[in-house]
Amino acid sequence: xxxxxxxxKCTGMGMCESLAPDVxxxxxxxxxxxxxxxxxxxxxxEVREAVAACPTEALSLES
Amino acid sequence: xxxxVVVGASLAGLRAVxxxxxDGFDGTVTLVGAEEHLPYDRPPLSKEYLAAEECPDxxxxxxxxxxxxxDVELVLGTPASALDTSAxxxxxxxxxxxxxxxxxxxxxxxxTLPGTEGLAGVHVVRTLDDAIGLRGxxxxxxxxxxxxxxxxxxxxxxAVARSLDLEVTILEAMDTPLVxxxxxxxGRALTRLHERHGTEVRTGVAVDEVLHHDGGVRAVxxxxxxxxxxxxxxxxxxxxxxxxxxEGSGLTVDDGVVADARLAAAPGVYVxxxxxxWPNALFDDVLDGPMRLEHWTSAAEQGRxxxxxxxxxxxxxxxxxxxxxxxxxxxxxxxxxxxxxxxxVEVVAGDxxxxxxxxxxxxxxxxIVGALAVDMRAExxxxxxxxxxxxxxxxxxxxxxxxxxxxxxxxxxxxxxTAAETAQDGANA
Numbered sequence: 025x026x027x028x029x030x031x032x033k034c035t036g037m038g039m040c041e042s043l044a045p046d047v048x049x050x051x052x053x054x055x056x057x058x059x060x061x062x063x064x065x066x067x068x069x070e071v072r073e074a075v076a077a078c079p080t081e082a083l084s085l086e087s
Numbered sequence: 088x089x090x091x092v093v094v095g096a097s098l099a100g101l102r103a104v105x106x107x108x109x110d111g112f113d114g115t116v117t118l119v120g121a122e123e124h125l126p127y128d129r130p131p132l133s134k135e136y137l138a139a140e141e142c143p144d145x146x147x148x149x150x151x152x153x154x155x156x157x158d159v160e161l162v163l164g165t166p167a168s169a170l171d172t173s174a175x176x177x178x179x180x181x182x183x184x185x186x187x188x189x190x191x192x193x194x195x196x197x198x199t200l201p202g203t204e205g206l207a208g209v210h211v212v213r214t215l216d217d218a219i220g221l222r223g224x225x226x227x228x229x230x231x232x233x234x235x236x237x238x239x240x241x242x243x244x245x246a247v248a249r250s251l252d253l254e255v256t257i258l259e260a261m262d263t264p265l266v267x268x269x270x271x272x273x274g275r276a277l278t279r280l281h282e283r284h285g286t287e288v289r290t291g292v293a294v295d296e297v298l299h300h301d302g303g304v305r306a307v308x309x310x311x312x313x314x315x316x317x318x319x320x321x322x323x324x325x326x327x328x329x330x331x332x333x334e335g336s337g338l339t340v341d342d343g344v345v346a347d348a349r350l351a352a353a354p355g356v357y358v359x360x361x362x363x364x365w366p367n368a369l370f371d372d373v374l375d376g377p378m379r380l381e382h383w384t385s386a387a388e389q390g391r392x393x394x395x396x397x398x399x400x401x402x403x404x405x406x407x408x409x410x411x412x413x414x415x416x417x418x419x420x421x422x423x424x425x426x427x428x429x430x431x432v433e434v435v436a437g438d439x440x441x442x443x444x445x446x447x448x449x450x451x452x453x454x455i456v457g458a459l460a461v462d463m464r465a466e467x468x469x470x471x472x473x474x475x476x477x478x479x480x481x482x483x484x485x486x487x488x489x490x491x492x493x494x495x496x497x498x499x500x501x502x503x504x505t506a507a508e509t510a511q512d513g514a515n516a
């Protein structure tokens with residue numbers, strides 16, 4: 025599964041980082057750093073939670 | 088389980104119906120909303136929705152999504168008026184809708200100032216219609232804006248009004264704003280943000296009377312007798328959970344609908360969002376009872392939990408969370424995680440004296456229970472994880488030290504790069 029970010033919508037809220045820190049990290053200026061483009065094995069649930077938790081609906085998954 | 092009814096068509100209600108449909112629930116789903124509007128995104132209404140040049144569309148989904156993708160019956164425009172938990176019906180207008188599982192997500196409504204009903208120039212910000220009205224008023228040649236209440240909604244509106252170059256005064260009844268939400272020292276720190284941007288904040292003042300002329304607001308009279316002229320009056324004095332329709336239902340209502348750890352308020356009845364009061368096990372040692380949140384994140388999560396528990400009560404799951412909210416003031420982002428309880432607040436990065444940037448941590452029972460950051464977007468979520476794992480205060484301070492070291496290394500690297508560039512430019516000259 026591939027992680028997709030709508031960069032126009034993302035404002036660096038950081039919910040994704042708190043749920044799946046291996047994949048998502050917010051930088052000092054609020055921009056999102058994506059540590060992995062593919063969902064790492066065994067982290068499907070965390071990443072799904074992170075996608076659902078985004079207040080600006082900037083994240084989605086593509087199979 | 089054949090019929091799930093969700094009362095309340097905002098974020099919690101939307102996430103409720105999406106969660107069970109996403110899981111493959113094939114029963115009937117009905118979503119009841121008091122407003123005519125499709126579910127819409129509320130946080131922007133007091134922020135960019137008011138500020139943007141072009142009026143944005145805040146709806147989460149189109150009509151077709153509910154009809155075709157989600158197969159959800161929408162009942163919009165009339166509030167639910169009664170709940171019968173023995174007959175298992177919800178009354179909406181002259182319809183009694185039967186349910187097998189029910190999610191109550193009726194949210195909260197804005198508190199108003201007595202005596203201002205129907206007065207032109209007086210606004211609250213809760214619904215889309217409220218925001219449309221205020222958006223227009225802020226651009227209608229009005230010059231002076233008075234905001235009653237220095238909470239988050241009032242502060243956000245004040246910031247937008249300043250960005251439109253209006254003259255803004257905030258009136259706050261308490262001596263320090265936001266004491267309950269973030270504590271006294273941090274309340275003072277955020278007040279500096281207003282002052283830095285030319286918004287006057289008057290604390291410890293009571294609004295005795297709203298004076299009007301020709302059906303419109305003219306001034307407010309304060310407790311000490313002074314009159315403050317104003318063109319617009321924005322009332323941001325909090326919200327009350329919408330529970331009036333549950334009178335006689337047998338549910339326990341006490342500033343919200345009281346539920347258990349699985350969000351159950353009665354057999355088959357679950358609660359979500361601003362209306363829900365439930366015991367958050369993560370903070371049972373810190374809080375003196377169940378909690379009610381008015382945050383985006385908990386509303387979204389509770390909507391999913393409540394609906395899944397309602398359609399499968401045998402496997403109902405406990406909901407616990409580290410609360411999170413954010414607020415945008417001027418160009419600053421304020422973020423808070425956890426609870427503002429405990430015996431100590433420590434600023435671990437930056438300086439709070441002039442309103443930031445800074446990060447502050449909250450301690451209770453020698454563990455970290457909260458974190459507040461102003462314009463340090465990379466920080467709070469790292470602490471949210473510690474709070475969720477009930478980590479000790481030492482672990483929080485260790486992370487803070489590590490973060491300071493990383494920031495210093497980054498700054499040194501940036502300075503070295505700038506120096507190298509300058510030297511290169513010199514060599515090329």
